[in-house]
Amino acid sequence: MAGGWMIGVMVELPGEAAALRHFFAVGQGDRAKAEWTAIDKAMLIGRVAASPVGGLEPVHVVAELSPQTLKGQALKPGEVRPLGWKWPRGWIPA
Numbered sequence: 001m002a003g004g005w006m007i008g009v010m011v012e013l014p015g016e017a018a019a020l021r022h023f024f025a026v027g028q029g030d031r032a033k034a035e036w037t038a039i040d041k042a043m044l045i046g047r048v049a050a051s052p053v054g055g056l057e058p059v060h061v062v063a064e065l066s067p068q069t070l071k072g073q074a075l076k077p078g079e080v081r082p083l084g085w086k087w088p089r090g091w092i093p094a
Contacts, residue, residue, distance in 0.1 A: 002029050003067035004075060006092055007038035010049035010058045019049040021056060023083040025065065025091055027075045035059050037080050045082070063092040 004027040010019040022045060024038035039059055042048050049058040065075075073091060075081055083091070 002031070002064045003070045004028055004065040005031055005034040006062040006065055006088065007035055008056065008060050008062045009038050009042035010053045010056060011042050011046040012049055013046045019053045019058075020085045021053075022085050023062065023088045023091075025070075025073065025075055025081045025083060025088070027065075027070055027077045027079045031061065035061070041080050041082055065091070 004025060007024045007026055008021045009024060011022045012019045022042055024041055026034040026037050028034040028037055039048060052058065069091065070077075
């Protein structure tokens with residue numbers, strides 16, 4: 001059972017040629033709620049892409065996070081943590 005989800009959200013930023021994928025760790029077991037929570041956080045960064053970019057959906061699950069991973073990374077239930085646009089190596093394998 002998932003303790004949380006790693007969600008990728010394609011965010012359009014001023015000055016960038018294309019939307020960039022931003023990663024969010026969400027301490028929510030329900031996948032749909034985790035996706036909407038990540039969207040809400042992404043909207044604070046920029047505009048969420050309206051269509052696929054480079055073959056990636058605007059909002060997509062990158063990985064399921066186990067309860068052990070959440071505990072190891074100190075992510076509380078219901079918490080969402082923006083991780084930036086670089087691959088989150090400490091959270092999931094490369």
